[in-house]
Structure formats: structure tokens, C-alpha cells
Amino acid sequence: MENMDLLKISYLLGSLSFIVGLKMLSSPDSARKGNLYAAVGMLIAILATIFFHEHTNAETGEVERIGNLGYIIGGIAIGTIVGYLAAMKVKMTAMPQMVSLFNGMGGACAALIGIVEMSTHHPEFWGERLIIFLGLMIGSVSFSGSMIAYGKLEGKIRDIGSKVQQVFNNTFVFAILALVIYASIQPDVLSGNAIWVIFGCSLLYGILFVMPIGGADMPVVISLLNSFTGVAAAFGGFLYDNQVMLTGGILVGSAGTILTILMCKAMNRSLWNVIIGAFSASGGPAKSTEGLSIREINVTDSAILCSYAQRVVIVPGYGLAVAQAQHVCHEFEKVLEDKGVEVEFAIHPVAGRMPGHMNVLLAEADVPYPKLKEMDDINPSLPNTDVVIVIGANDVVNPAAETDPSSPIYGMPIIKANTAKNIIVMKRSMAKGYAGIENELFYDDKTRMLFGDAKATLEKLIAEVKSV
Amino acid sequence: MTILSNTITIFGIDTPWDVIYVIIIAAFLGVEVISNVPAILHTPLMSGANAIHGVVIVGSIIVMGHADPGNTLALVLGFLAVILGTLNVVGGFVVTNRMLEMFRKKEKK
Numbered sequence: 001m002e003n004m005d006l007l008k009i010s011y012l013l014g015s016l017s018f019i020v021g022l023k024m025l026s027s028p029d030s031a032r033k034g035n036l037y038a039a040v041g042m043l044i045a046i047l048a049t050i051f052f053h054e055h056t057n058a059e060t061g062e063v064e065r066i067g068n069l070g071y072i073i074g075g076i077a078i079g080t081i082v083g084y085l086a087a088m089k090v091k092m093t094a095m096p097q098m099v100s101l102f103n104g105m106g107g108a109c110a111a112l113i114g115i116v117e118m119s120t121h122h123p124e125f126w127g128e129r130l131i132i133f134l135g136l137m138i139g140s141v142s143f144s145g146s147m148i149a150y151g152k153l154e155g156k157i158r159d160i161g162s163k164v165q166q167v168f169n170n171t172f173v174f175a176i177l178a179l180v181i182y183a184s185i186q187p188d189v190l191s192g193n194a195i196w197v198i199f200g201c202s203l204l205y206g207i208l209f210v211m212p213i214g215g216a217d218m219p220v221v222i223s224l225l226n227s228f229t230g231v232a233a234a235f236g237g238f239l240y241d242n243q244v245m246l247t248g249g250i251l252v253g254s255a256g257t258i259l260t261i262l263m264c265k266a267m268n269r270s271l272w273n274v275i276i277g278a279f280s281a282s283g284g285p286a287k288s289t290e291g292l293s294i295r296e297i298n299v300t301d302s303a304i305l306c307s308y309a310q311r312v313v314i315v316p317g318y319g320l321a322v323a324q325a326q327h328v329c330h331e332f333e334k335v336l337e338d339k340g341v342e343v344e345f346a347i348h349p350v351a352g353r354m355p356g357h358m359n360v361l362l363a364e365a366d367v368p369y370p371k372l373k374e375m376d377d378i379n380p381s382l383p384n385t386d387v388v389i390v391i392g393a394n395d396v397v398n399p400a401a402e403t404d405p406s407s408p409i410y411g412m413p414i415i416k417a418n419t420a421k422n423i424i425v426m427k428r429s430m431a432k433g434y435a436g437i438e439n440e441l442f443y444d445d446k447t448r449m450l451f452g453d454a455k456a457t458l459e460k461l462i463a464e465v466k467s468v
Numbered sequence: 469m470t471i472l473s474n475t476i477t478i479f480g481i482d483t484p485w486d487v488i489y490v491i492i493i494a495a496f497l498g499v500e501v502i503s504n505v506p507a508i509l510h511t512p513l514m515s516g517a518n519a520i521h522g523v524v525i526v527g528s529i530i531v532m533g534h535a536d537p538g539n540t541l542a543l544v545l546g547f548l549a550v551i552l553g554t555l556n557v558v559g560g561f562v563v564t565n566r567m568l569e570m571f572r573k574k575e576k577k
Contacts, residue, residue: 079554
């Protein structure tokens with residue numbers, strides 16, 4: 001068989017594995033296999049490109065195989081080692097930012113392809129230039145945006161933004177697009193340096209785009225940037241008439257967009273609201289809690305309350321992940337069970353910083369699977385629960401989602417902690433959740449606040465419960 | 469837009485008709501494949517999709533493979549692109565696998 005045929009067949013296999021892999025990834029039983037299939041397909045596509053790809057030199061008319069093999073294999077070796085180590089070393093709690101980081105790498109790769117292609121081949125058709133510029137632009141936005149998202153999830157970058165910046169952002173992105181189109185038609189604009197200007201401006205836009213968005217909306221943003229990178233890859237496929245890049249890129253582009261919308265739905269927000277509404281939330285006419293007072297409880301009293309309860313439900317949130325308290329939490333559960341208390345966990349689908357965050361975290365701490373209850377399963381039993389312990393969760397237990405139509409989170413399904421007989425809220429401070437709104441639950445007559453770091457407090461609680 | 473028998477000219481590029489089909493079908497397939505995913509799988513799925521768009525590495529291999537060995541800029545940027553693309557692919561698949569491992573582990577118990 002000709003090399004070209006082998007290449008096409010390999011690309012077909014690759015594309016097929018992406019489709020099947022993605023499909024399998026959307027069901028818990030087959031997800032792991034799906035990931036493996038897609039990885040094998042990717043390997044086939046990469047190897048086929050290295051060994052079978054041919055290209056007709058426009059100047060000499062000769063058919064060229066892939067050259068610079070040393071650099072390519074060297075690059076792949078470096079990328080593989082670094083990527084593998086980084087992915088293996090990262091803690092489960094830091095998974096979302098790792099995904100963001102790798103997504104940014106893909107975006108940067110797409111951007112660099114555009115730069116090299118433009119500066120070495122000087123494409124003669126304006127359409128080719130347009131595709132290169134668009135791929136470059138989307139790839140760059142995805143890269144810098146993902147880096148900011150990474151920084152935010154790592155807690156290194158704060159939310160900065162204002163209404164003025166939103167207006168500026170929107171103007172800016174249209175300005176870049178205008179330059180992209182103009183430079184495609186007029187290759188000599190900016191004395192041929194348009195590519196660098198587009199590159200720089202797109203990087204800047206990526207930063208400005210993600211900067212104002214709240215930290216807990218980051219999974220949505222990462223998912224969006226993820227589909228951006230997919231589109232950038234598809235532009236590459238269009239440019240090279242490369243089927244596997246086309247199918248892979250478009251598949252991720254469309255699947256990523258749908259996934260982004262699904263994530264928004266799980267939080268009962270629109271995508272537009274996530275992107276634009278970062279600041280309108282705090283200005284919303286949320287119910288005032290002025291004049292209401294909170295009641296504190298100390299560790300000893302909490303321990304007594306829990307020890308003599310029949311049934312305790314723990315509602316974990318991001319605070320648990322931050323404090324790395326999942327193992328202590330499991331131990332707390334075991335100690336209570338030794339006292340004959342029935343303990344379960346109530347898992348809100350968007351608790352934490354990514355969907356499924358709490359499941360992953362508690363699974364890591366070996367909390368038995370049957371103890372993790374989905375929101376809808378546990379809500380009916382909460383009125384018969386003696387104590388609900390909210391550990392570092394906030395918005396997912398905020399009754400305003402049900403009672404206050406003016407609240408930004410109104411309509412979001414919540415864990416109805418307020419229906420339990422007693423509620424203990426473990427929190428570091430009275431700081432607001434990511435939605436930036438007050439939580440009436442904290443002021444409820446049945447609620448007691450237990451301030452402190454989740455891990456340290458749980459450790460003290462364990463000691464106290466043991467001595468009760 | 470000029471339409472010839474086997475190709476359609478979009479933006480001045482002669483594009484085989486198949487490409488148009490591929491784009492449309494892949495876009496719909498992406499939507500279909502993802503619908504009805506439980507929330508708990510959103511993150512692994514996002515991560516898996518993240519690894520798949522690492523297919524951009526194929527583009528970087530092509531760019532690098534046909535770069536003029538005398539063009540330092542192209543070589544350096546192309547080399548960097550290969551590394552970044554590989555990071556995306558390898559990191560993406562390994563992270564996804566690790567996440568899914570957690571799920572499997574808990575199902576056993």
C-alpha cells in the first residue's frame with residue numbers, strides 16, 4: 001500500500017477511536033476504557049503522521065517525507081516525560097487546574113503552528129491566511145486564558161474586573177477580529193508583522209477575558225477554553241486538509257460547548273451570566289441579613305451533639321478540599337459510627353470546584369461508596385436527621401436558592417440542610433461563598449457556627465467525640 | 469464562492485466536499501455523544517476531551533517535519549509546538565485516567 005493510503009487508514013482509525021472514546025467517557029462503567037481507546041487512537045495518528053505523511057514541495061515539486069525527525073522525537077520525548085510526571089504528581093484536589101494547564105499547552109501549540117506556517121510559507125490565498133490567523137487567535141486566547149484560570153484555581157490570582165473592563169473586552173475582541181480579517185486581505189499591513197500583533201493582542205485578550213470571572217466558575221471557563229482549543233485544532237486540520245485534526249478538533253469543539261452549557265445548567269446559570277455576570281451577582285438585591293445574629297458553638301458541645309445523635313449527615317464543600325480534610329473527615333465518620341451514630345454524606349453535584357469534585361475527594365479517602373448520597377436521594381431524609389454538618393460548603397446549602405427570587409442563585413437545586421433538626425456549619429470565617437451572597441442558613445435558629453480550619457477542627461472533634 | 473465538481477472554493481481555498489461533510493457530521497456527533505452525561509462525569513469528560521484536542525500535535529509534527537533546517541525560528545517554534553502538543557496529549561490522558569481510577573476504586577467497595 002502507498003504511504004498515503006496507510007496515513008488515511010490510520011487517520012480513520014484515530015477519528016473513530018476519538019468518537020467511540022468520547023461516547024464511552026460519558027458513562028461511568030465504560031469511561032476508563034473510553035479514555036484508553038482515545039489514547040491508542042491518538043498514538044496511531046501520531047505515528048502515522050511521522051512515518052507516512054508526505055507533502056509536495058511547492059517550489060521543487062518533489063514529494064517530501066517528514067524531516068527533522070530528531071527534533072520531533074526529542075520534543076515528543078520531553079513532552080511525554082514532563083507531561084506524565086506532572087499528571088502523576090498532581091494531587092486530586094488540584095485536578096481542575098491541571099486540566100487547564102494542559103489545555104493551555106494545546107492552545108499554545110496551535111498558536112505556534114500558525115506563527116511558523118505564516119512566517120515560513122507566506123500563504124498566497126487570503127482564505128489560507130484567515131484560517132491561520134483565526135487558529136492563532138483562538139489558540140492564543142485559549143493559552144493565556146487557561147494560564148489565568150490555572151492561577152486562579154491555585155489561588156495565586158484574584159478576580160479583577162469592572163463594568164468598564166467588560167465593555168473594553170468586547171470592543172477589544174472585535175478589534176482583533178477586524179485586524180485578522182484586514183491582515184488576511186492585505187498581507188502587507190503593519191509591514192508583514194500583523195501576525196505578531198494578532199498574537200500579542202490575543203494573548204492579552206485571553207487574560208482580560210478570564211480575569212473578572214469568579215474562581216468557582218472556573219470549571220465552566222476551562223470547559224469553554226477547552227472547546228476553543230478544539231476549534232483551533234480544527235482550523236489546523238482545515239489548513240492541512242488533515243482529517244484526524246478536523247474530526248478530533250470539531251468533536252471537542254462541539255462536545256466542549258455542550259458540556260459547558262450542561263455545567264452551567266447544573267448551576268442554573270446561563271453561559272452569558274458566567275462570563276458577564278461576575279460582578280452583577282454581588283450587586284444583586286440579595287436579602288439583607290443585617291440585624292440577624294449568628295450563634296457560635298465550641299468543639300466540645302459539637303462533639304456532644306453529634307455523639308448523642310442518631311443520624312448525622314455531612315455536607316462537604318470546597319472548604320474541605322482546601323483544608324485537605326478528606327481523610328480526617330472519613331475518620332470523624334468512623335468515630336461517630338463506633339458510637340452507634342448513622343453517618344452519611346450529602347453530595348451536591350457542583351460542590352467544590354468541579355462537578356464530581358467531592359466524590360473524587362472522598363473516594364480518595366476511602367469513604368465507602370454507599371455512604372455518598374446524591375442530593376435528590378438525601379433531601380427527603382434530612383428532616384429526620386439530628387445533625388447536619390456543613391464543612392466548607394456555602395452556596396449549595398443556601399435556602400435563598402428556593403425562597404428568594406431576586407437571589408443570583410435562585411432556582412439552583414440545593415441540599416436542604418435547613419430542614420434538619422440541628423445544623424453545624426464549619427467555616428473559616430463569615431466570608432461569602434463564590435456567588436458573593438449572604439447565606440440565611442447561617443442565621444437560622446437551628447444553626448450553630450463552628451469557626452476554624454476544617455482539618456484542625458475535625459481533628460479536635462474526633463478527640464472530643466472519643467472522650468465523650 | 470466557486471463550485472467545481474469535486475471541490476468547493478471557500479475563502480479562496482479549494483476544499484474537497486468531504487471536508488464540509490466531515491465538519492458538519494463531526495459537529496453533530498460531538499453534541500450527540502455528550503448529551504445526557506451525569507454531572508459527576510463532567511470533569512473527567514472535560515479532561516478526556518482536553519486530551520483529544522491534543523491532536524493538534526499532528527499539525528505541529530507536519531510543520532516541524534517540513535520546516536527548512538536552515539530556518540532557526542521555524543525550528544525553535546516548531547520544536548516548542550511539538551513539546552507543548554505532547555504535553556497536552558500525554559498529560560490529558562494520564563490525568564483523565566487518574567480521575568477515572570478514583571471512580572472505579574470506589575465502585576469496588
